[in-house]
Amino acid sequence: MNLTLKIWRQKGPQDKGQMVDYKVTDISEHMSFLEMMDVLNEQLINSGDEPVAFDHDCREGICGMCSMYINGEAHGPDRGVTTCQLHMRMFKDGDTITIEPFRAAAFPVIKDLVVDRMAFERIQQAGGYISINTSGNTQDGNAIPISKHAADEAMDAATCIGCGACVASCKNSSAMLFVGAKVSQYALLPQGQVEAADRVKNMVAQMDLEGFGNCTNTGACEIECPKGISLENIARMNREFLKANVKG
Amino acid sequence: MMALSAFFLMFFLLQHFAINILSVFSPNVFNEVSYFMGTNPLIQYVMQPVLLFGIVYHFVMGFILELKNRKAQTVKYAKNNGAANSTWVSRNMIYTGLFILLFMVFHFNDFWVPEIVDKFIEGNSQVGKDYHHHVVTMFENPVRIGVYVLAFVFLALHLLHGFNSAFQSVGANNKYTKGLKGFGKAYALLIPLGFIFIALFHHFNH
Numbered sequence: 001m002n003l004t005l006k007i008w009r010q011k012g013p014q015d016k017g018q019m020v021d022y023k024v025t026d027i028s029e030h031m032s033f034l035e036m037m038d039v040l041n042e043q044l045i046n047s048g049d050e051p052v053a054f055d056h057d058c059r060e061g062i063c064g065m066c067s068m069y070i071n072g073e074a075h076g077p078d079r080g081v082t083t084c085q086l087h088m089r090m091f092k093d094g095d096t097i098t099i100e101p102f103r104a105a106a107f108p109v110i111k112d113l114v115v116d117r118m119a120f121e122r123i124q125q126a127g128g129y130i131s132i133n134t135s136g137n138t139q140d141g142n143a144i145p146i147s148k149h150a151a152d153e154a155m156d157a158a159t160c161i162g163c164g165a166c167v168a169s170c171k172n173s174s175a176m177l178f179v180g181a182k183v184s185q186y187a188l189l190p191q192g193q194v195e196a197a198d199r200v201k202n203m204v205a206q207m208d209l210e211g212f213g214n215c216t217n218t219g220a221c222e223i224e225c226p227k228g229i230s231l232e233n234i235a236r237m238n239r240e241f242l243k244a245n246v247k248g
Numbered sequence: 249m250m251a252l253s254a255f256f257l258m259f260f261l262l263q264h265f266a267i268n269i270l271s272v273f274s275p276n277v278f279n280e281v282s283y284f285m286g287t288n289p290l291i292q293y294v295m296q297p298v299l300l301f302g303i304v305y306h307f308v309m310g311f312i313l314e315l316k317n318r319k320a321q322t323v324k325y326a327k328n329n330g331a332a333n334s335t336w337v338s339r340n341m342i343y344t345g346l347f348i349l350l351f352m353v354f355h356f357n358d359f360w361v362p363e364i365v366d367k368f369i370e371g372n373s374q375v376g377k378d379y380h381h382h383v384v385t386m387f388e389n390p391v392r393i394g395v396y397v398l399a400f401v402f403l404a405l406h407l408l409h410g411f412n413s414a415f416q417s418v419g420a421n422n423k424y425t426k427g428l429k430g431f432g433k434a435y436a437l438l439i440p441l442g443f444i445f446i447a448l449f450h451h452f453n454h
Contacts (some may be wrong), residue, residue, distance in 0.1 A: 006326070019326055072329030098327040105322045171330065171339055172317035213320030214313055216341060217413040223333035235421030242419060 001027050001093035005040065007052055008100045010109050017109065019098075029089040033076060034059060034066060036088055053112040059084040061226065064161030067168070068113055069100040074165035074224045082163060082226045102168035106175070106211045119210040120162050120178060126206035127199035128182045130191050141191075150188045157184035159227045166221035166229070172213030177221040179207050180233035187240050197244035204241055250313060251417035253306040254410055258435070260299060265439050268446050275380035282379035286363065307349055314342045337409040344406040351399035358386055387450040396447045400440035407436035 002025045010017030024040050031039075034056050041051035057065040066083035070076035076086040091097060099113065107115040132138060158181070166177035183200050186192025192199070215234060222231045267285065271278040285291055330339055337344065362382070366372050387393060411432035415421070420428075 008326070069325060072325065072327040073332055077332070100325055100327070103321055103323050103325055105320050169333055171321070171334075173320035174317075211320055213317035215417075216313070216317070216338070217409070217416045218334035218338040220330070220333040231416065232421045235416055235419045237419075238417060239419030 001029065001088065001091065001095075003027055003036075003091065003094070004096040006096060006098045007113070008109075009052070009112055010101075012111055013108055019100075027088055029087070031088045032059070032084055033068070033070070033086040033088065034084045053110075053114045055114050056084060061085045062161060064163035067102045067115060067117070067164055069102055069168055071098055074102065074168040075163075075226055079223070080226060080228055082161075082165075085226070102164050104164075104167045104173035104212070106173065107164060107167060115164075117162070117164050119212070120164065120175070122210065123175065123179060123203050123206045124162075124182060127195070127202040128186075130186060130195065132191075144190055146189060154185050154188040157181040157188070157229065157233050160185075160225075160229050161227060163226065165224050165226060167212065169220040169224035170213065170215075171218060171220070172216055174215045174221070175207050175210070175212040176215040176234045176237065177225060177229055177231070179203050180235075180237035181229045183237045183240055184233040187236060196240065197247060200237060200240040200244050204237075250306065250309050251414040253302050253309065254414040256298075256302045257306060258407070258411065258414070260302070261439055262435075265442050269442060271380055271383055272446055272449050275378075278380050278383075279378060283374060283377065286367065286377075286379075287374050303352070307345070310342065310345050335409065337405045338413070341406060341409060344402045347402040348399065348406060351395065351402070354395060355399075358392070384450050384454045387447055388454070390451070393447055393451045397444050400443045400447075403443075404436055404440040407440070408433065411436055 002023070005022045005024060006019050007022060008017060009020045022040055022044075024036065024043065027036050027039065034054075037052065037054060044051045055065045055067050057063040059066075061082045061084060064082070066075075068075070068083045070083065070086070075081060075083045076090065078086050078090050101107075101109050101113045101115045102117075104115075106119045107117055110116050160178060160181035162178060164178070167173050167175050183203060186199060187196055217231070217234075219231060222229065267278070267281050270281055359382075367374060387396075412425075412429050415425070415428060415432075
């Protein structure tokens, strides 16, 4: 198929940036979206132009690196997939595809489609962990009774890959689905109880400090999340936050 | 806090509707209940200030929230397909809310200000006051009817998202959520429709 691509080009963090049009031809419908981008970049390199910078790593939907806003949606029009899992069969011959970086004040553009998502790392560092004694006397996790229901819900929350599609899709650039998932995966398990109150308070405080917006429950994040993280995690985080502040 | 003030306002709305619908069935009962609401010290000096605070708080916090959220996204997308993942009402709460605020200025001027002037400034006795007559007179004007109907449409749109959003914000997302969503939709449609019915009833029957 032959396509017209409208891509955000920005030389660096200080550059104003603009949309630039490109044509790509003979794109196979079996290609992934990133393979199509590879074809474009090869074309640009061969003609002496600067290739389009974009984030990618595993290319199998588990690392959370790819981060494009395609035709007005994070990770494109398909559901439950990352950009690297998006296939060109989702598009038609002659289509014009708009490709932009994830937009949020807390995700500044580094170059072209690459954004700085270190804000997520700092939120994780603020409380997204449990303290374990690793001196050799570590308790076997299987020895701690956990209900199937709690284990399943914790595992569902833990599937968040931290790609930032939730922030990109939210009209408020809120990170509450990400933080909700990270709070939930520990809040549901006995190992997470010791630091539960500090965790939620510190992670929410860091989230606010990073300049993310507030959740107004549009639900866009849940729809666009490639891992299907549920809004229930935001509700759980809100409960944990209330509980932590009431207890003091 | 937006959610808590929303709960309070939604409860107030239900109570407001319950009293107003009496005007359709019995002018006397409506007058008696209105007299009670207008003269009971607990309602006048405790609940009324709480209500005014709740209204102002909800609007002010709504605007602060909107400004903070706009600051969180400084560059807009060239192409954004919001309809693919969220409802129009959820994305436009600020605009439906703004229209309701403008309507409330109009509504206060119609009913609340004359009541306060009559009671506290002119010091008139409220005994035997014909509240029903005031309502009927107000709804004679077709332009006013138009404004009220439009305002209640905006109120319905605001509630269609706001009702369930308030529960989600206080962490209430559980096995009852599905049922609650149905109840929320019914509340969001029936209460404004009820208010529209009351306005139209008085317009066409008097």
